[in-house]
Amino acid sequence: MGVSMKFTDLDQYLFGQGTNYEVYKKLGAHPTTYRRKKGVYFAVWAPNAQSVSVIGEFNDWEEEANPMEKVGPIGVYEVFIPGAKIGQLYKFFIVGAHGEKLYKADPYANEAELRPGTASRITDITDYKWKDATWIKNREKFDEQVEPMAIYEVHPGSWKKHPQSEENEKGFYNYREFAHALAAYVKEMGYTHVELMGIAEHPFDGSWGYQVTGYYAPTSRYGTPQDFKYMVDYLHQNKIGVILDWVPAHFPKDAHGLANFDGTAVYEHADPRQGEHPDWGTKIYNYGRPEVKNFLIANALYWVEECHVDGLRVDAVASMLYLDYGKKDGEWIANKYGGNQNLEAIEFFKHLNTVVLGRNHGTVMIAEESTAWPMVTGDAEKDGLGFSLKWNMGWMNDFLEYMKLDPYFRKFNHNKMTFSMSYAYSERYVLVLSHDEVVHLKCSMLEKMPGELPDKFRNLKAAYSFMNCHPGKKLLFMGQEFGQLREWSEERELDWFLLNEEPHKELQNYVHDLLTIYKKYPALYAGDNNPEGFEWINADDGDRSIFSFVRKSPTKRNNILYIVNFTPVDRPDYRVGVPKKKQYKLIMDENGLLEQPKTFKAVKQECDNREFSFAYPLPAYGIAIFTY
Template identity: 55%
Template sequence: MVTLKQSEINQLLNAQTKNPHQFLGINQLDQDNVVIRVFEPYAKRIFVESEFLDNEIELDLINDQGLFEKVIKSTELFDYKLNYEGYNEEKWSRKDSYSFAPILSDYDLYLFSEGNHHRVYDKMGAHVITNEGVEGASFTVWAPEAERVSVIGSFNNWDGRVHQMRMLGHSGVWEIFIPHIKEGDLYRFEILTKEEYIVVKSDPYAFYTEMRPANASIVYDYNGKYEWEDQDWMEKRSEINWLEEPISVYEVNLASWARVPEEENRFLTYKELADKLVDYVKDHNYTHVELMPIAEHPLDESWGYQVTGYFSTTSRFGKPEDLMYLIDEFHKNDIGVILDWVPGHFPKDPHGLGRFDGSALYEHLDPRLGEHQDWGTYIFNYGRNEVKNFLISNALYWLDKFHIDGLRVDAVASMVYLDYSREEGEWIPNKYGGRENLEAIEFLQYFNSITHEYYPGILTIAEESTAFEGVSKPTYLGGLGFSMKWNMGWMNDSLEYIEKDPIYRKYHHNNLTFPLVYAFNENFMLVLSHDEVVHGKGSMINKMPGDYWQKFANLRLFYSYMFAHPGKNLLFMGGDFGQWKEWKDTQSLDWNLLEYEPHQKLLDFIRDLNSTYQVERALWEIDFSYDGFEWISCDDVDNSVLSFVRKGKEPDELIVCVFNFTPMERHNYRLGVPKAGYYEEILNTDAEQYWGSNLGNMGGVWSESIPWQDRADSISVTLPPLGGLYFKYKK
């Protein structure tokens, strides 16, 4: 007896149902009978085995495409398993996917639709679980406009008819539990759109993904994979106010920091990096490392900024637990880890988020809101709760599962302005007629408040290239709530200055002084990032004017000026030892340069600069207020000399910083100082040990009661050519 209508059979066979569980599995037919139905096109015979039944019962084949059913006398549903015989006499057994209740609760769905399921990654995607005593995997995906969603994979011959999912109410969330799925199985979601065409998508919440160019998601189980050993670091971090601590960041692209040329130029793995990179960062006294994006991305040349797997650590360097090991090693060496995070846009690759269920789901449909024409990418729809939930939970995921210490948010300007890189007519004003993206601003405020609430002591850092107000102002005061903002103005002005031939620098002295006009408007981080050494801009050492000696002297001088300037600091890899070539993501850094004296001594200088910086509280304790800074002379234009005092919280924590931006040595150069006493020379960029000319002040100078620059006391110092000096006050 066939108990289904032909139309219902067609829905199953053509995979066109939103609720296959109403037809498949075990269902009450009437008060005296149940019916068990199974669709398995690769089985010749199927038997039902149960403690409820006296004997194994064979299902009837009711359609030659593989639809089986049997009516069994019973007043209630019962537990059972299925035994299969294939067409080649193979046999297998498993529980029926359609006999399980939903994994997600109504409360889960409510929080998700509201945008407040902060750890929804524990529910969405694929999870290896034991369900009703059965081992397998749950699969969950959001696709509200889909007509049908199926899990396809290596376990069902990638056949979308076999594991059709059910939509839970009107939530747009589809789910299924598949027994006997194991870690490492490949899967995707096959989606039938309202326009009746099929798209095949990677899992937006997948924890692991195939190595490009393949893109299937991989079932991955975190449980028991890695046991963290960074408890001391994590406890200490939660108590730290990083705004009053030294921060010197080493920015790294893992794909090109170092490679193995004898093995076809392969990447170092996370574990190999744990052996080499951690030691390098520690030996050179950086406080933090910043990793350019390591979420899964299809194109190496995007540097990771076009993400297709927001919850997947890229498989280029190993498994997720290997990344955990790398981060753990950093922490055990007292080094924080900042991760580049990209919530501003995503690529149009067919397996990615774009037009996920046939509709503009994660993005806006209107390209004036939903596309970055310059980058060929989609823009997230920040006003949609489920999209906001996806991004917020992703940020928390990195902080939770990987113990990340900070998130640097890419391209914030492109998020907060509707007219970013657009001409008139190419954008839509907000409801008040303005250019601000109100939904993106609200999202960023929420992101910052929730991450800091859950994880005290973490950093959020904005790459924001405009004068948007309040980027690092607390959200309760109307700001975006970031811990810090990249100081792009300082970077542009100071690089423009230092690239000039010293003979012309006096005409551009304002480039150095103007950034102090706004230096305390935000909590700034000074950056010399990867963006400054690509696309024809030249490497840091090659930006410097002059002969070979002057290039290195200029670079040491510039770095000393940067570290003395108010704000935290970031250097990109290669700039610290004088990489000559522009950075290329396809090549290792030129580590062989360290065989040459000027390069090795530049790196020695960076090591000592970082060390001096960390030790001297005056250089970082009051970075974001005029209380920590005082000009000595900002107007010695003709000599191209700049001098100021950095101050700590204690009255005697004073460092006089003076910089000679010409190759002329200057003797008996007088500086007014804030207090009488001894001024110890704690850093000289011209020291012989750094490949300088070794001109200096014999360890320090005593002040004299000679009024100068509106101060009662002064010091007379020797300024080396292209030299930077730090003098520490001794009472």
């Protein structure tokens, strides 16, 4: 066997420690030359198998043709098959611990057959020539704490579609054409990052990619691994960051997948009280097993280092942290101290985040964590989990409950919009209006708003302006920027035809204007994690449902004063207290950016418990953004 391809004693040692961070370069299928013969080196971890062989198009799926040799005590099997070629399909044929015959896809495969097929495909991950060196170099200096992040969450299969055809039954865009269309749109709108759902290979479209069978394979729905890399590369060349949804919390029970991999629980816990999610019908990883931790951590590194992605949004973190998540009494096992914290998952997160962020400066790890677990974004050394950012689910729930209300009832729920500031600095947050909020009878963002259609649009503009000026990074799911009417479905493309109607086009332009000022004024992002960067002018104007606050720039120049009226009542006599006797320049209102900003001069007149103020006639659903 070629020296470089052998699963060596050192490989085995590191894999057994959970620290073989580039193990994907050995396990899986790798085209190589051995003894002057071209072929493919295969390796798989199946610790309790009786025997393993490779079956595929190169041997007519013959179960006995290419038996694998077990190397060392850890349970890795390997074989070199001369004549096997890039593009051919294969599986591992495993005789399990109890003699059962198992036909498994390769857990480390870099490409998979298009569903409903379940085989893996031989590919070469080393043959793509990257052109994003400038982006990668600049990324090392990126600091998410002080830079703007406006994230566009996208499901590639339903953003845009081609007409369906025999060759393309779902009308999917290829990664390359998707890259060109998406980059143009995202640049025009002004987002800084895209967050892509459902990239890792998964058998069922309706899972949106949250039940993964091929962790190391970009889904073949949209093309090859090279096509995928081209997409990341092209987005980088257009100065757009790429974040992927990543699902280390659970995996499906599909026969070709990780479940019961060699006839025993290899990747999951054997005891269903530890190894199954009753609600989701999926398996839970055994985070205490070094080789399983290694599989996941190396996978995160694979996407970041091999595929150049700029960060991972880690799905369902809460389900990993709590042993009793979604379980009734008797359905879970306490930890050694009798508690419900998953100590192994905590250790896993610290290890994961320290390694990924330590090796790749300027990348981000984002937790989707829905509870009040402390220090999710705290330093791993100081007993935090080590994430860069955390989704602010509390803000999202309060904000949407408030926005759904008839404006008359908002005065009784004023604190729903102010409460988030009481914990805004406990973590480093992303404000999110994600796909989860616009599916399964939850209505689109526009349809959540009260009133007739014109009122819905005015409410939504006010809502987005509040989100834009509130501390925290931003994430908005595709289609909500132009007022998609229907809920999202992965089966069809977004309703782009709505942009032929004036109110939808206006809303899209308004979001564009919000993103323009968000990126232009450091006051709106550089002090997100600094309590001195935010100050309420009036947090208690509940009777009128008006909110006013300032965002302060670290340089003290171009601070922002923000006012919003969440009722359909005009306030021609409105007056706002201000921090200083200065001139306040109106740069944006409910109609968008002003071509000619208007100046308002503060005078010595007490208002909002402040010495200085100025009058500003605030319209129904009025929005006013000033610089000073």
